[in-house]
Amino acid sequence: MTDSVHSPSQQVQAWLDRFGAALTAHDVDVALTLFAPECYWRDLVAFTWNIKTVEGRDQIRDMLDSTLARVQPDHWQIEGEGHEADGVVDAWFTFETLVARGRGQLRLKGGLCWTLLTTMTELKGFEEKKGPRRIKGAEHGAQKDRQNWLERKTQYEAALGTTEQPYVVIIGGGQGGIGLGARLKRLGVPTLIIEKNPRAGDSWRNRYKSLCLHDPVWYDHMPYMPFPDDWPVFTPKDKVGDWLEMYTKVMELNYWSSTECQSAQFDETTQEWTVTVLREGRKVVLRPKQLVFALGVSGFANVPKVAGAESFLGVQHHSSQHPGGEAYAGKKVVVLGSNNSAHDICADLWENGADVTMVQRSSTHIARSDSLMELALGKLYSEEALAKGVTTNQADLTFASVPYKIMHTFHIPVYDAMKQRDADFYARLERAGFLLDFGEDGSGLFMKYLRRGSGYYIDVGASELVADGRIKLKSGVNIERLNPHSVSFTDGSELPADLVVYATGYGSMNGWVAKLVSQEVADRVGKCWGLGSGTTKDPGPWEGELRNMWKPTAQPQMWFHGGNMHQSRHYSEFLALQLKARMEGILTPVYGMGPVHHLR
């Protein structure tokens, strides 16, 4: 190897040239010589029509053997300049396949590929009508019986779902459904979004009073229309709601509010769905080809069975049903759980003058919001990142370029730094009896989110209340039973209670499938989310990607969409391309569908 005498850009282009030539020649053996012994190739739709990471040369060989003839990749071209740091050379690049254009990222170690990301950006012949491709809008020249924009829009809105069937129905009109709807609108895919609340954004408005987004603004943009540059760092919930409502209108989404899905069945003969919805109380049957569940990763409430619950004379509800603390001034409240919802609800209750006890059953990871922003997100999502030219899309792709298998190794040093930085804070929490962890391997918050979707709190203030006892804490115990006016705990203690809140988290999104389609289909697709890391609440075997998210499932023409605002924004792009390709009849053979290991 003589790469050391070449610039990072030259090294990358040389690698791409050799790689491209090997693929064009269908010479997989030569292609594999370009990969290091430890290597990862993450593909978002471009090669696999799947969201798939292949790990090591053998898996890469298998993937190439299966896909190369059809994909016909070429035009591998570095984009911008390459960089070198700590012995790793990296750069962006573009490429094409027979049917699509793509963008990717390459990391070389010693001239060989360590990580490769390939993503589809657009289907040839089906590009978004943006920039130079935008429509004219006016039809210049005179014509009799002209229909204007408003007439066409009104007519289409009336027809879709009645005389004309949408190609896609999205169940759930929160930020996930709305963002995906915008992507599909741009691609010309007739789509109907179903939302049970009266207005877009209500799922945010309905939440407790003091809620603001826990992630900062740079992380939270919707597709296509970024927040204005004076948007607050942490958006208040009603402002998020108003933005989503406005976004839905401006993007001209077909959005049925006050509409609840009752059931959905797949007809094997016609290969379409029968989706029964109640629209403002009136039953409507929709017949889309594709059905997307966008009801939130945290949408299906987990309520534990507690002995004596029926005998309790106070109020008890799951955190998702909690109306906020205003009605509970002076009341005695027990909150079961110690993750995000539990903390937020405890703080809100305390602010409203309730006497609150948090019940911590097992250890929790706490990351202070400021520290998280500076240490974990700042390099990609911050004012400083923007000033360095890291656009939101660049940040998203960078995030996506790290294979899940080694992602924890990127995160552990961040959380080591956090431990040091906030040592006093953590010591105070521990003195109050709070059980802390940083994940089993010390990889912190985002890995916990990916693996189990729970087990942490982004501290925006509640931890101080716990540390100084304003929120009372019972840790290392569980509720044993409810009595008419009190709660008994596993350590034999008892507390009077007017309200019990179960901040006990959520089940897998396929719970919605069980409810709306059938238990059989729910079991066929299996659990959503989680990587199979073998850590708590994320049993193996290793999957390499989040289960069932944004990619084909074992139930044809059924999809799951969700995640935080960054994930919804970014992965909606790939889900939309998969749906568009199917609508246009492009062949989409899926590589690498795995078996289902877990049902829920």
Next chain:
Amino acid sequence: MTDSVHSPSQQVQAWLDRFGAALTAHDVDVALTLFAPECYWRDLVAFTWNIKTVEGRDQIRDMLDSTLARVQPDHWQIEGEGHEADGVVDAWFTFETLVARGRGQLRLKGGLCWTLLTTMTELKGFEEKKGPRRIKGAEHGAQKDRQNWLERKTQYEAALGTTEQPYVVIIGGGQGGIGLGARLKRLGVPTLIIEKNPRAGDSWRNRYKSLCLHDPVWYDHMPYMPFPDDWPVFTPKDKVGDWLEMYTKVMELNYWSSTECQSAQFDETTQEWTVTVLREGRKVVLRPKQLVFALGVSGFANVPKVAGAESFLGVQHHSSQHPGGEAYAGKKVVVLGSNNSAHDICADLWENGADVTMVQRSSTHIARSDSLMELALGKLYSEEALAKGVTTNQADLTFASVPYKIMHTFHIPVYDAMKQRDADFYARLERAGFLLDFGEDGSGLFMKYLRRGSGYYIDVGASELVADGRIKLKSGVNIERLNPHSVSFTDGSELPADLVVYATGYGSMNGWVAKLVSQEVADRVGKCWGLGSGTTKDPGPWEGELRNMWKPTAQPQMWFHGGNMHQSRHYSEFLALQLKARMEGILTPVYGMGPVHHLR
């Protein structure tokens, strides 16, 4: 001069250094040696607290003598690279004054200043809370009796205009009032926008069916929140309306719709306005310090007195009252006028099956939309310009950098090219009897717009109907009188008519002042718009800037805002800074208030 051996950037920085040193030394004589014999300095608020062009060394001396001691300019620093073309070197630069930061543009000829632009961008200590200055949004940490964003917003909305007085009232909630309102919101200036229609955007929605913006999308962005990149080139009117409505909400503007201004009086004692409005039928008195008229440059209808008008048994109305052609299928219509409105209305009537005659009293300038985009706007406002890095703000500043005195010399070659390019088209129009011009000096559309606000049509299709006789034409005549069922013309001819539309244009915006304040105040401030070029409908003397627009008028604390979407967007910035400075008690001595030469 040894400038020829230096790069354009070096020449510009050297000039700025010498200029800055002379100004710091208050040595106006030395400063003047840096200007060419033909020279122009256009200042937007930074030096003059006015919108003012000084022309030639003597005027520059007078301006510097009056302002220098107070302004204390320094930190003259080139921004980006200088360029040289056709013997002119130009570059952007930044500078500071005692109270503000600014941005400017310099054109050198032979090392001496030919044109200089200085603009204020922000007041020190009162910067917009954007980017790194943005607010946090969430108040982390727990606090009892917390008010959230929605509560604060709702409470402020209820108070403003009732228990709390706005600092500024803007009469007119079209794109002008809304854009200015957004600027003021960012600067923390309590502002109330008054709009007679029920919803923001209705002034667009209420117009005739086929209307789309005549200017292309790149020209039309609102401040702070650009249209998404799939926005059509020519926005349909209802889509503009929806965007403005959404923008008003997202920007959290205080916007009273269904509210009409009845009268406004300035109280010399309290130095505030008494503005009486009808809000949803209920009288409310507002007491702002500053009053802005944003009712549209084309807001105050000009209706000619026509003999026999009272005897006419059909319908007659001004173009601004015209509901669109749908009700006039099969009817005979005479449209008096041959500018934009006349053409649009004739085409719409023809599309709806009316028998239409256009009455052209005098020659009209026609510019085909495509040609206008490519030849006149393309360099600054287009996809190509964006690809070259010309942002909207850069384009606006470039536009602003050309002094009005010589602007026609920039435009004449463009319209010469247009004449050639569209020679066939113009020949066909002339064969149909249409009287054409390109402005008295051949400078075309935008100069006509600035000088008289009329006299042209941007062709989006109607001209072909005129050329081939589908729209009938009577040119070089006027209406002599109306009869019960017909119109008689000055050439002795007569046409049967069911409808007469007066597409006869608009009076000066100070007509609104006469109506709402008093004739005396209207006469004191005089005519709005126009440059005093001495061409038709723009009598001299030369003013150097548009009369009364976006700058102090002879009536203290009263302002005019308006113009096309580019002007509204750009000049709202400078009007907002003038208002903010006054609210904060910053000294704002105005240099160069001219006498009033014309009343209307």
